[in-house]
Amino acid sequence: MELRDHLDGPATGVNRGIKMMKDFTQTLNLPDGVFRFLRAVGWPRLRMWIDQQSLLQRLDTEFYPKEIIIRATTNYIPPECQSVMQSNEEEFYKINSVRINLFKEMNRILEATDGHHQTILLGDSDMGKSSFALNYYAYHYMNWRRKKFNLILLPLGIPDVNTHIESVVDKRNTVVFLDGLDEDTGASSDYQFRIHQLMELCNPFRHVFLTCRTHFFFQGAAIIQERGGFIDIRVKIDGNYHEYCFYKLYLSPFSNKQIRTYLKRSIKETERRKMAEEIVERIPQITARPILLAHLNDHLQSDVGVERPYQIYEDIVNRWLDEESLLNKDRESLLLFCENLAINLYLNRKSRGAERISPEDLEPLAIEFGIPLEGWTFSERSLITRDLEGYYRFVHRTILEYLFIRRLVYKEDAVKKVMERKEALTARMLYFLKELFPRPTELVKKPRLVGLYFRYVGSFAEDIQNVLGRLFLKDRALMFDKISKIGDPRLEVSTIEYMHFCYIPAGAFWMGSSENNEESEHRNDKLNYNYWMGRYPITVQQFKEFVNITGYPPQDKSCLEDEPNRPIRHITRYDALHFCHWLTGVWQKRLLLPSGYSVCLPSEAEWEKAARGGMEILVKPIIATVHQINVKMSPMLKKADLFSRRFPWGDTIDPNRANYNRSDIHDTNAVGCFPTGASPYGCEEMSGNVWEWTRSLYRDYPYNPDDGRENLRKPGAHILRGGSYAYPPDFIRCSDRFCDSPAYRLDLLGFRICITKPSSAFSDLDL
Numbered sequence: 001m002e003l004r005d006h007l008d009g010p011a012t013g014v015n016r017g018i019k020m021m022k023d024f025t026q027t028l029n030l031p032d033g034v035f036r037f038l039r040a041v042g043w044p045r046l047r048m049w050i051d052q053q054s055l056l057q058r059l060d061t062e063f064y065p066k067e068i069i070i071r072a073t074t075n076y077i078p079p080e081c082q083s084v085m086q087s088n089e090e091e092f093y094k095i096n097s098v099r100i101n102l103f104k105e106m107n108r109i110l111e112a113t114d115g116h117h118q119t120i121l122l123g124d125s126d127m128g129k130s131s132f133a134l135n136y137y138a139y140h141y142m143n144w145r146r147k148k149f150n151l152i153l154l155p156l157g158i159p160d161v162n163t164h165i166e167s168v169v170d171k172r173n174t175v176v177f178l179d180g181l182d183e184d185t186g187a188s189s190d191y192q193f194r195i196h197q198l199m200e201l202c203n204p205f206r207h208v209f210l211t212c213r214t215h216f217f218f219q220g221a222a223i224i225q226e227r228g229g230f231i232d233i234r235v236k237i238d239g240n241y242h243e244y245c246f247y248k249l250y251l252s253p254f255s256n257k258q259i260r261t262y263l264k265r266s267i268k269e270t271e272r273r274k275m276a277e278e279i280v281e282r283i284p285q286i287t288a289r290p291i292l293l294a295h296l297n298d299h300l301q302s303d304v305g306v307e308r309p310y311q312i313y314e315d316i317v318n319r320w321l322d323e324e325s326l327l328n329k330d331r332e333s334l335l336l337f338c339e340n341l342a343i344n345l346y347l348n349r350k351s352r353g354a355e356r357i358s359p360e361d362l363e364p365l366a367i368e369f370g371i372p373l374e375g376w377t378f379s380e381r382s383l384i385t386r387d388l389e390g391y392y393r394f395v396h397r398t399i400l401e402y403l404f405i406r407r408l409v410y411k412e413d414a415v416k417k418v419m420e421r422k423e424a425l426t427a428r429m430l431y432f433l434k435e436l437f438p439r440p441t442e443l444v445k446k447p448r449l450v451g452l453y454f455r456y457v458g459s460f461a462e463d464i465q466n467v468l469g470r471l472f473l474k475d476r477a478l479m480f481d482k483i484s485k486i487g488d489p490r491l492e493v494s495t496i497e498y499m500h501f502c503y504i505p506a507g508a509f510w511m512g513s514s515e516n517n518e519e520s521e522h523r524n525d526k527l528n529y530n531y532w533m534g535r536y537p538i539t540v541q542q543f544k545e546f547v548n549i550t551g552y553p554p555q556d557k558s559c560l561e562d563e564p565n566r567p568i569r570h571i572t573r574y575d576a577l578h579f580c581h582w583l584t585g586v587w588q589k590r591l592l593l594p595s596g597y598s599v600c601l602p603s604e605a606e607w608e609k610a611a612r613g614g615m616e617i618l619v620k621p622i623i624a625t626v627h628q629i630n631v632k633m634s635p636m637l638k639k640a641d642l643f644s645r646r647f648p649w650g651d652t653i654d655p656n657r658a659n660y661n662r663s664d665i666h667d668t669n670a671v672g673c674f675p676t677g678a679s680p681y682g683c684e685e686m687s688g689n690v691w692e693w694t695r696s697l698y699r700d701y702p703y704n705p706d707d708g709r710e711n712l713r714k715p716g717a718h719i720l721r722g723g724s725y726a727y728p729p730d731f732i733r734c735s736d737r738f739c740d741s742p743a744y745r746l747d748l749l750g751f752r753i754c755i756t757k758p759s760s761a762f763s764d765l766d767l
Contacts, residue, residue, distance in 0.1 A: 063155050064134065065385040067378060067395050071294070072131040075265045078103050079132055080252040081121075083229060099252045106136060109247055110149070110175060110207055116247060117207045118199070120231060122214040123251030125428040126289035126398050129211040130155070132251070133179045149206055150174040157183035159353035162201060171204040178208065182216035182426070183397060185350045192235035199244050214250070215427035253288035267297045275300055285309050291316075291396060310435035313402040320383045330370060337369040338383070342394070342403035343414055347423060355400060356393040398428055405432040473655060473663050480670035484563040492535065492625070493565050493671055496542050496583065500535035501629060501755060502610065502682040503622035505637060509614035510644040511605060512701050513735040520701040521644065521735075524605055530631045531756035533602060533610040533683050535623060536671035537567040537692055538579065538751055546579050556745045565670040567685065567750040573693045573718055573742035576601055576751040583753070587626060593755065594631045602754040603710055604696035604719045604737070605703050610754075611648050611687070611722070612734040613640050613680035621682030629755060640680065646733050648679035648686050653729040658688035660723060660732050668725055687732040690750035691720040695758070698739040710758075717741060724748040 064072075080099040102121075109119055123129050137153045150173055154164055157180050168174055178198065181187050187194040202208035225232045231248040234241055254262070259280055267273040276296045279286070283306065286292045292312045299306065299315050306312055317338075325331040344365065345355045359373060366373050378385050385395045394400040407414045418425075425433075483489070491498035506528050512519040541564035547554060554560070559570040584599040593599070602610065616637040645651055647658070655663045657677030671685050678684045686692075696719045699709040708714055717739040723732030726748060730736065740749075 063153075063158055063387075065387055065395065067382060067385050068130075069134060071395070072134045073138070075262060075294070076131065076135050077254065077258050077262050077290075078135075079128055080255070080258075081105055081249045082252045083248070084250065099255070102132060102249065102251070103136060103139065105249065106209075116230075116245060117205070118202075118244060119207065119209045119247040119249065120217070121209070121211045121249045121251065122217055123211075124215075124288055125213055125401075125426070126291045127251045127253070128290045129213075129251060130179050131290065133177050133209075133211060137177065151177065153177040153179065155179045155183070156181055156187070157185075157354050162197075165201050168205075172206060174205055175207040175209065176202055176205045177211075178202070179211050181210050181212035183355065185353055187216075188424075189350055193237060195233060195244070196235050196237050196242050199242075210246070213427060251288075253284075254290075254293070255287075259287060259293070262293060263296070266294065267300075272297070272300050279306060283307070283309060286312075291398060308435045310402075310432055313398070313432075317383065317399070317402065320381060323381065329372075333369045334371060337365065337371045339403050339407040339411075339414075340365055340369070341384075341392075342400045343407055343417070345393070345400060346404050347417070354391075354393075355397065356387070356391040359390055359392070362392055401426055401428045402432060405429050405436070409433075409436060473659075473665055476673045477659075477665050477667070477669045480565060480673055481563050484565045484670060488541075488565040488670070490565075490672065493539055494541045496545050498625050499542065500623050500625065501532035502535050502679075503618070503624070503629075503633065503635070504531050504533055504606070504610050504681055505614070505616070505618065505633075505635065506530050507614045507616055507637075509609045509612060511608055511703055511735070513644060513646070513733070515730075515733070515735070518701075518737060519735045522702040524609070524703055526703065526705050527605055527609055527614075529757055530633065531597075531606060531754055532624075532629050532631075533606065533681065533754045534752040535683055536685055536752065537690060538576075538753060539671060540564050540566055540568050543568040543571075543579065546582060550582055552578055552582075555743075559745075562668065563670060565672075566668045567671055567690045569668060569690050569747050569750045570745050571693070571750055572745045573601075573751075575745075576693050577712070579751075580753055592626045594629070596757055597631065597755050598758050599753055599755055600758045601693055601695040601751060602756065603705065604694045604721065605705070606754060606756060607686075607692070607694050607721045608734055610681055610683050611679050612645055613642070615640060615643060617680040621678075621680070623682050626755070644735075646735075647677075648683070648734060649677050658685075658732055659725045660688040661726055661728050663688070663725070665725060686722050686734070688723050688727075689725055690722070691724050691738060691748050692722045693742075693749065693751040694719045694721055698737075720749065 079102045081102040082099050106119075121129055121132070133153055137151060140151045150170065152168055152174060154161055154176065156178050158164075161178075161184070165176065165178075168176065181194075181198075184194060186197070198210075199208070225234075226248065229248060231246045233244045233246065235244075236242075259277070263273050263276050267276055279296060280293075286296075286309060289309065292309055295312055295316050298319060299312055306315075317335075321331050321334055324334055341357070341362070345357060348357075349355045363373065365371075383395055383399050384392060386392055394403075408418060480488075488494050492500040504527075508523055508525045509527070510521060511524040512521040514521050540560060540562045543554075544560050544564070546552065547560065554570075554575050555572050556570040559568055559575075562569070580598075580600045584593070587593045587599060617640045619636040619638050622633070622635060642650065647653065649657050654677075657674050659665050659669045659674065668689055671689075674688075675684060677687060679686055695710065695712060697709045697711070697714055698717045698719055699707060703709075718741075720738045720740060721736070723736060723738075731738070
């Protein structure tokens with residue numbers, strides 16, 4: 001007779017536990033000393049041991065190795081759940097919502113007869129979703145409810161999980177727990193299909209219970225709607241929609257009472273327990289990460305302070321490395337081995353069907369770092385384990401994620417590999433990056449990580465100014481070159497499809513200046529229409545995309561040799577017109593352009609207004625892609641502070657706002673290096689960097705669009721605007737005019753485009 005057979009019934013509460021221990025010793029005619037011993041050990045510890053033995057006997061350790069079961073059940077605190085989703089990593093623990101015991105809520109759901117037989121448990125990584133599944137599984141088979149139905153537990157991260165689901169007998173009388181939708185390789189590659197596939201496979205079961213990371217679940221490409229205590233999921237498969245309704249449960253962070261209970265069980269020394277409570281109070285995110293809570297006792301034995309959760313993961317890994325180094329393993333080699341293993345497992349998870357690796361595949365990596373695989377034994381504290389089939393894996397996915405990010409941060413080879421494959425990072429990996437760089441200004445010390453940070457974590461528009469403000473001008477250009485080499489994360493710079501346009505509202509502006517006789521200052525009332533100006537000049541990558549698609553041969557092939565995120569140069573006006581004519585056709589065919597509008601070079605007047613601002617300017621710049629533009633907008637306007645500003649940012653020259661001959665760069669720079677040099681409408685790089693072609697012929701002022709200067713068929717010198725990196729301040733003024741032959745191609749000449757109403761001559765032009 002097994003002990004758990006005497007624990008049939010809802011074994012909850014200390015008094016109940018003591019009574020059950022008494023009954024157990026009396027049934028087996030054990031001496032009173034046995035009962036006194038069990039009572040001294042305590043009911044929670046006894047129950048923990050019973051759960052561990054039950055799980056080890058019932059579960060296939062191929063799915064859940066012994067180390068994972070021991071960790072999941074040691075000092076386990078029954079969690080609570082809530083109906084409100086955590087908003088983000090920093091704020092979720094502040095949410096004040098109704099919390100209920102998760103075990104009791106699961107009992108209610110599984111006993112319900114309302115026709116709903118699908119439940120989803122959502123929570124951040126390390127909140128204990130798998131631990132709950134394991135402990136509820138043990139609780140179920142120590143409870144009278146096992147007489148009503150069977151329960152099986154399967155991790156979705158294992159290969160051939162579909163086969164395991166299909167092999168279950170008596171499905172109508174079985175509840176299936178599917179743990180870790182976010183670790184399912186099928187869900188990672190095709191979320192909608194995988195949800196549909198799993199629900200169809202599990203349709204015969206009494207009930208299906210899913211666990212998943214919250215961010216992964218809501219980032220899937222399905223239509224998800226929350227209503228009351230349910231979540232409706234609508235997926236589209238082969239043109240047909242399928243709808244599934246789930247009970248929704250969100251794991252709650254630990255309450256103060258639960259924290260105190262756990263620390264009392266795990267840390268016996270009063271003084272050390274108080275220190276742990278102080279750390280939790282200082283870093284409240286720990287309340288939602290039991291793995292960190294479990295390690296606090298070990299961490300307090302060191303003199304290392306902790307300010308961020310990341311540091312506790314670091315300590316977990318360091319302690320394991322110290323233990324392994326005592327077993328004749330080189331500590332540094334083992335760390336490198338683990339980091340490379342994390343990269344290998346994550347990048348190859350789809351091809352292998354799981355985040356694990358066979359001994360044959362792992363052997364070359366082990367040999368490279370001198371790690372003997374044969375005879376390697378794993379303790380309960382090991383970070384790596386081996387399943388029954390012999391495959392190696394990390395005991396906790398978060399350890400893999402920590403080591404993965406550590407490798408990215410400290411080794412550039414890994415950054416290139418991830419960026420080249422455009423690999424998506426998990427939500428926990430993103431949190432690790434944020435914790436490593438809570439302030440983007442820290443990236444100044446690690447410029448090679450800027451591309452990684454801004455692709456996955458930071459907002460380029462919000463953060464880049466803080467970073468650039470701390471760099472010398474030449475270092476800015478070098479930093480952006482590094483970004484370019486590993487892949488600029490800004491789609492508006494690296495693609496045509498998502499390039500940015502700035503909205504320019506109709507209205508008068510002051511054109512020209514009194515500084516030069518050729519710039520006779522006058523009020524221009526001719527731009528009585530709204531238009532959109534390119535935020536940046538066209539980049540090398542964007543022009544290269546045009547060349548690759550159309551086969552167009554640029555008149556100077558050296559124009560494609562610069563870094564991809566720099567402005568295109570060595571461009572003739574004819575090259576620029578071909579680009580505009582092609583893109584107009586593409587976007588008109590896709591109905592992306594407003595009626596009567598085309599993609600073209602800006603007129604001289606359109607360019608100057610976009611750089612200088614009108615008599616009235618927008619309260620806030622409006623920047624959009626072609627998919628979002630609307631020429632019939634009515635945004636809020638305000639009277640301009642400067643009607644005829646010399647530079648896009650104001651009247652005072654400033655080398656921190658533009659690349660000209662005093663900026664110490666002496667070459668073109670990647671677009672976006674000078675965000676503080678933007679015009680009132682948000683257009684950047686309009687002063688310096690490269691001269692920009694317009695569609696206007698050179699004519700004297702005042703400006704009159706009807707005098708033939710906008711006729712693209714007429715020969716003559718055409719206007720260039722904006723100055724370049726090689727020119728002094730006078731040439732980068734908003735009003736400065738320069739002209740040259742349309743066939744001229746110099747390393748200073750580029751262009752930007754706009755979406756506007758061009759003259760009729762443009763559409764009839766034979767290119």
